[in-house]
Amino acid sequence: MTKLSFYGGIGEIGGNKILLEESETKVFLDFGKSFNLERNFFDFPLLKPFYIPDLLNIGAIPSLRGLYRNSSEKPPVDAVLITHPHLDHYGYLSFLNKGVNIFLGKGTKEIIDIRSRTYRNYWDTKLDHLSFETFSTGDEKETGNLSFKPIHVDHSIPAAYGFIIQAGNKTISYTGDFRFHGRMGKLTEDFLAALEKEDIDVLLCEGTNISPGEEDEFLREFEERLQNRGGVKVPERFPVHCRSEADVKEQMQRVAEELEGLVVVETSAADVDRIRTVSEVARKTGRKLVLDPRQAYLTYELEKSGLVSGLPNRGNSSVLMERRKLGKRLKSPTDSEDKETGKKGRDQWQQEFFEMSGEVYWGPEGREEIRKNAEGFLLCTSNATARFMELRYEKPFRCSYILSKSEPFNEEMAISFDKLLHWLGLLGIDKYYQIHVSGHADREEIKKLVEKANPNTLFPVHTNYPQLFKEIFSKSRIVEPTKGKPYEL
Known part of the structure; x- marks a missing residue:
């Protein structure tokens, strides 16, 4: 049985944490920081989370036994697949049990490493206990009963990918964050061409720029x-x-x-x-x-x-x-x-x-x-x-x-x-x-991708307005996911 459960990225922009299960294999698609949820409960720097239970209490991370680094048990998931190096997609990785394997692009790992050198390592940013396996566009990867192919896309940061995943008899695609109007729009065209070759059962599609009006009021x-x-x-x-x-x-x-x-x-x-x-x-x-x-x-x-x-x-x-x-220790008396x-x-x-x-x-x-x-x-x-x-x-x-x-x-x-x-x-x-122009696809670009992919079922993610997908797309079954609820595919 193939199932999806959504623990973030629904009714919000970012914070994507989507659990995909196929038989005994379980993987998260992204494990991102939920900035909006943290803003609702914390006030940096005076009121900030002290340890993992603070984030569990507010529902920022899923309550799954053995998932986190403070547990000696075998983790309940096998891996995490990271689409790109933005914190709202990878920012909670540091909390994970060391037994969880992390798949990410070679460039994604490079950027994470570069940026980590410019910030102090605190309890919520350390990654040295985790195992990373890198990929490039078009690679065929496997983890347990799942296989997936990462395809590069254009976004406001390099090394961004979408995924085409084989889970049992289902073909699932996850767009990550994408656009066609950037410098490297050809990358997203490659992803689109790969989608057209597949019979997509389920599409997890970002909708950052799906909103009621042309611009936010x-x-x-x-x-x-x-x-x-x-x-x-x-x-x-x-x-x-x-x-x-x-x-x-x-x-x-x-x-x-x-x-x-x-x-x-x-x-x-x-x-x-x-x-x-x-x-x-x-x-x-x-x-x-x-x-x-x-x-x-x-x-x-x-x-x-x-x-x-x-x-x-x-x-x-x-x-x-x-x-x-x-610093005081470096000053002379005359400074x-x-x-x-x-x-x-x-x-x-x-x-x-x-x-x-x-x-x-x-x-x-x-x-x-x-x-x-x-x-x-x-x-x-x-x-x-x-x-x-x-x-x-x-x-x-x-x-x-x-x-x-x-x-x-x-x-x-x-x-x-x-x-x-x-x-x-x-x-x-x-x-x-x-x-300025957005790092995310606009409404017409999202329509272009969805129409070409032609999925049987579409789950809107990374959007404040998932309900609007039903007004835009009529050929696919639109499911507005509920947090923590499993969906059998």
Whole structure:
């Protein structure tokens, strides 16, 4: 008997944890962090989960005896199949029993390893007790009574895959996160071609961008509330419509050519395609690209590994280090209280920047150089608020801002965005541009994939609006999964 049970990724974007059972074999499809659920119960950094039972109590992870690393029993599942290296798909792996085998792409493992070096290892991030088996697109893999084939797809991070799985007499496909409109849309076309060759019984399809309207009303309502707040002048947002990553590049270049002073572009930390787009815009507009440390480390390491080509490297970009005070043990009696450190006292991955060739801007002198020559720089960062706070010194300097990632879509993000808008105002920025395209398939792209796959049964996942699938797709049986309920196939 083949069964599916859903422990995350239903009625929410991300947090995918889907249990597939075939006879005695059990595997999870992704084991992702449920950000929305954690936000409902915790408040970082003051109120955060202390150990695994805290997450069990709120239903963030499934209550299955022997599944977790604090158990000496044989785990109840054989393996986890990871689609791509975003935390909402792999973020809870660290809790698993060491007897659970982890299947993931070679590039996925590389990216997870690179990013883990830039963060401290805590109880909820350690992975060294687990066994990993890597794959490439088209490989035939087996675990117990299941066989599966990973096929690459395009997403906002490299090394993303969809799966075609044989479970008994059923053919099941899981899309993971995908799109057709990115730089590597051909990858998703390969996945689509593979689906067309199969008789798909069950399709597990992401629906991030399935929503009642063209755009979420949250940001518009948030801006209206700010406008009505007394004494606060809110910078005006100029959204630039884009349908593809190529559009983003074209429009960002057009806007950047007209902007004055330092151009600051905010992207998601691991949106490698977007960082590459920003790099190309900097080159086309004659500006020197400056990256924040984590983005620089990710792109430099990916370029060095050969996993992705065309990324910024030490020869064509620079790094703006975050402010860090010189530790007490390293200070001399004459050092001021706010004296900053360059290499000393930083984490090993940050120290490497000072050992490489290329420019590293740090301390008051480095930031002053950027301010004085603002017209010649384009800064790409995943935290514009922090960079604005560091760069502003005594008086504003000429700068402009481009938001090139998703707008706020929950209250916590809105609070952070509110702070950003205040910093824009303090710097004299009265308008900003939003130039972005989603890392996920839009409604028409999802329709294209579902119609080509033509499954007998479709389970919507990774969506806030699973009920809308019934309005869009009529040929397939649509099942809105309930958390923890097993579905016999």
